[in-house]
Amino acid sequence: MSFTGQTQASRFSGRHEADPALAELIARVERTVRSRTGDHIRDLRVELEGPNIVLSGTTDTYYSKQLATHAAFGELSDHALHNVIEVE
Secondary structure, three states, rough: OOEEEOOOOOOOHHHHOOOHHHHHHHHHHHHHHHHHHHHOOEEEEEEEEEOEEEEEEEEEOEEEEEEEHHHHHOOOOEEEEOOOOOOO
16 A cells, blocks of 8 residues: 555546445445544545545644544555545
8 A cells, every 4th residue: 555645637537336346445434534533524535546545625633634544544455545635
């Protein structure tokens, strides 16, 4: 797994809609992030862009952003993670 704060456009966006396993992975990552951050990420989105899982949304603290990263990593094995959650 890898982490970066930048995303890349991908020809694979939307692929999870046809793949139940990917849809479940995305739902599981979202549930875990929401649970571990206490819903402190506003407008949380978890999306697949190519081989990458991308977290986006807004939060008030870098701590919440980091919690989201660690929560998502716990659910991933075959995908890189890009956390583009904005801290305001």
